[in-house]
Amino acid sequence: MPDNGRSRIWLWIVIGGGAFFLFVLAVFTLVYITLRTGDQTSALGSFGDKIGVVDLEGVIITPSVVVPQLKKFAEDDSIKAIILHVNSPGGGVAASEEIYREVKRIRDDKKKRVVASIETLGASGAYYISCATDKIYADNGSIVGSIGVISEWVNYGDLLHWAKLKDITMKAGEFKDTGSPTRDMTPAEKEYLQSLIDNMHTQFIQAVADGRKAKFDDIKAIANGKVWTGEQALSMKLIDQVGDFQTAVDETAKAVGIKGEPVLVHPEKERKTVLDLLFGDVSEWLPTREKLLEQHMNFYYLWK
Numbered sequence: 080m081p082d083n084g085r086s087r088i089w090l091w092i093v094i095g096g097g098a099f100f101l102f103v104l105a106v107f108t109l110v111y112i113t114l115r116t117g118d119q120t121s122a123l124g125s126f127g128d129k130i131g132v133v134d135l136e137g138v139i140i141t142p143s144v145v146v147p148q149l150k151k152f153a154e155d156d157s158i159k160a161i162i163l164h165v166n167s168p169g170g171g172v173a174a175s176e177e178i179y180r181e182v183k184r185i186r187d188d189k190k191k192r193v194v195a196s197i198e199t200l201g202a203s204g205a206y207y208i209s210c211a212t213d214k215i216y217a218d219n220g221s222i223v224g225s226i227g228v229i230s231e232w233v234n235y236g237d238l239l240h241w242a243k244l245k246d247i248t249m250k251a252g253e254f255k256d257t258g259s260p261t262r263d264m265t266p267a268e269k270e271y272l273q274s275l276i277d278n279m280h281t282q283f284i285q286a287v288a289d290g291r292k293a294k295f296d297d298i299k300a301i302a303n304g305k306v307w308t309g310e311q312a313l314s315m316k317l318i319d320q321v322g323d324f325q326t327a328v329d330e331t332a333k334a335v336g337i338k339g340e341p342v343l344v345h346p347e348k349e350r351k352t353v354l355d356l357l358f359g360d361v362s363e364w365l366p367t368r369e370k371l372l373e374q375h376m377n378f379y380y381l382w383k
Contacts, residue, residue: 139170169203204380210290227304
């Protein structure tokens with residue numbers, strides 16, 4: 080066969096293959112969008128009273144996802160209650176506190192029932208937030224507690240010395256570079272940071288005491304960073320009931336007067352990239368602020 084004929088065949092194969100791939104991708108995209116739109120419409124457009132479900136999962140770095148979801152459900156009159164589905168080791172102090180305060184506002188100001196259902200893990204900042212709800216459920220084997228504060232970072236001063244590199248820092252204010260990873264802290268700096276950590280710890284203890292309707296000193300006596308199983312936490316009155324997510328749904332529905340099976344509404348989760356569309360959620364393979372957590376000095380309600 081002449082070379083021109085072979086070239087044309089290969090050209091048509093490439094064009095046909097590319098067209099087929101684009102066709103399959105277009106069909107897949109259309110089906111994917113249709114299913115997502117259908118799910119969202121069926122939940123939001125269905126008749127009857129609904130329960131909003133907000134997932135609190137993973138390390139809590141920012142309130143920018145959970146707080147808007149809570150606000151949306153709080154303003155929707157068809158949402159009669161909110162379940163915070165918890166599976167988190169906690170996270171940043173300020174981020175945890177912002178979510179805690181939003182839950183408390185919904186409960187106290189909006190008078191809308193909010194409950195926490197702890198799945199595998201509801202520790203530290205996640206437990207802090209759970210204490211703002213009307214009721215806390217956990218499984219027997221759930222991990223609960225870790226009332227404490229942690230701050231840690233890497234000191235690479237010896238590495239700089241070995242590599243014959245020098246850190247140059249200019250500052251105004253004795254404590255401006257406290258926690259610098261290039262040198263050891265002075266006793267005064269350690270005392271200063273410890274005072275911050277102690278103050279945050281006191282705030283945590285007070286939040287738990289308020290939420291659990293307990294005495295401050297009683298919570299302080301167990302606020303040593305330990306975690307407990309759901310079964311143990313029940314006897315310590317750190318949770319209200321041993322029960323799974325379905326138990327939380329059924330009992331919450333009864334508490335707010337919903338008869339029959341309630342409609343559960345989940346916030347829409349968007350997948351924004353082509354990789355997500357083709358291969359699912361690829362975020363776990365990509366570097367994130369959570370994965371770089373230990374590279375910065377900060378304060379955390381975090382169980383590690």
